[in-house]
Amino acid sequence: MELKPLHITGALLIDGDTPRPGSLLAVDGRIAAIDPRDLPEGTETVDARGQWLAPGIIDLGVFATDKPAFHFGGVTRAALMPDIGPLDGAGLVERAAKGGKPDLWVHPVAAATKGLEGKELAEIGLMKQAGARAIATGRSRIADSGVMRRVLTYAASLGLVTIIHAEDEGLTAGAVATDGEMATRLGLASAPAIAEAIAIARDLALVEETGAPVHFRQVTTARGLDLIRAAKAKGLPVLCGITPAHLLLSDTAIGDFRTFARLSPPLRSEDDRHACLAAIADGTIDILASGHDPRGPEDKRLPFAEALPGMAGAETLLALGLNLVRDGHVSPGRLFELLAATPACLLGVDAGSLAVGKEADLILIDEGTPWQVDAKKMAAWAGNTPFDGMPVQGRATAIWKGGLRVR
């Protein structure tokens, strides 16, 4: 099938801080011009009718290749965490990379250690050749500091970022919530929030020592964010991310034993939530991701402590991100740095912004449309959202992957 040149007109382009009227031309799957004067022959024109035109979302750190959810949410690229499998061999990585074809990019994140057990280095080099775009410690951290140090230097030598889950396993053993009134009232085993800062502190020391680039996939506490802020001020190669859950919910959401609000790391105090909002506003947080982790009733319709952590987040990511814009925490342009440009940079893919020469992964957004999150009517294969019932605004109305209309 021949790919026709694509001209999107009447759009509000998200290529600076604020949306501006303009048009965009894509030829051969790449962005050829912004506000083009001449159009090639046979160009297909799409009238955006005043909607936002933004780069497709690059969702950094998902746990399932759940296309319907990604398409609903305006996600054109998903960086798949290594936990299912686990992705610790070149063959598995190659297969995972093909899992999204033809209408979704899947970028596998390789397991840092064999079986994600935190003991022996996985074949990181071979997995890179097979398509791995980064490596990760998975749902937990590497407890052994010696192993972690070797992982960091090895991955850095291959030009790969190490994606880290930061929780101290000694403090969090058996815990399903953060220390606080809620956990105490519900009688749930809990861990102090400093479990995160302790883990971050160790890994930052290793980064300082080795110079290896790292990304803390979720930083959710004031003390953790303070450490990241200080590390960035020193010029260390550190990025950190968060999901909307830790920005918009605190541990009161687990009241009534709502297992959909059982997350990893667990929801934090209201003070920590406000620290996260401040950190996304001041630029300490670099990446906003969904943490998409669909879990069916067999994993969630259980007593709280027996349920598995995780949320289906891909289809609410954009709308909840737009919440941050409306509440004045970030500008529209900044939102898409968090959702697309920075993740693209981390993964080393030529996408994530509306710039000439980039892959034409595009979404149109009707930013005003109100809708209600409904766990029973999700596109994802499981509806385990902690935002069930929440009224939100804004959704993706059209998606192009490499200039080809997907939805």
Place this chain on the structure above:
Amino acid sequence: MTNATTRPASDYPPGGDAFRHRHLLGIAPLTPWEISYILDAAEQWVEMNRSGAAKHDDRLAGLTIINAFFENSTRTLLSFEIAGKRLGADVVNMHAAQSSVKKGETLIDTAMTLNAMRADAIVIRHASSGAVQLIADKVDCPVLNAGDGRHEHPTQALLDALTIRRRLGRVEGLTIAICGDVLHSRVARSNILALTLLGNEVRIVAPPTLTPPAMERMHVTSFTDMDEGLHDADVVMMLRLQNERMDGAYLPSPREYHTLYGLTPKRLEKAKPDAIVMHPGPMNRGVEIDSSIADDPVRSTITEQVEMGVAVRMACLDILTRRKRGVPGWN
């Protein structure tokens, strides 16, 4: 014993408004007057239970009560069984220790099964916090929580309140020290809620490793020094210490625990001279409590607590099935 604080029925809102809940899942959803209502209702069952051969009432005749215990229990199960039978109900016990009933969806399936059997009330104990509520959401009949994980054990708190009220004449304005493994104790949580709600000063006395976080948010004062915690207390409530907590993870050894936190006659002198000593049982004699105190009929209320347990559970079963039985005013 007569009780000045027992209120005449006319003090309460009429009919179902005196107790608006379908289930008894915990103390947390209750108001002070709802607690008093249950305690007052239990008084008549105390009298009946003591009345020799005629310990029987037929008001629950024809009703089926299932005791579904997913965690081992002897005394609570027996207490609920006797309570149901004394009111004339058909009581069935389901022993489903964690090993035989697999976790997961099976718990919901079990709930659906119990529901399909048309039980008129289900009493549930489960090792996981929140499990009882999960089942209650799936069944059509009243559910009574007989203990879920570390969360709540409401009938224990009610029977403790009744015991205190009968012994000391009131259960308000007292200083009550709850001592021991508060972290893992559902008895402690339910008692903290009930006793603070009724207007008592509640203290907890526990080693820091067994003190839950954010205790001040539950309106109690924490002590790690037992002598300080017991000072001038009206009630000393001891908690059972599970043996597996004493293997070094939370506590160094039983003997160290006994030295620092065991209730000895000398330590009890710190409390008020007429202070009562409570324990939910079963006791570790010589670890958390000395036998000389446990067996002292003047100070110890331990057997009385067991007695009040039956009466309180009769009251709860009666009240929660009133709608089903069509008691006038309860709909």
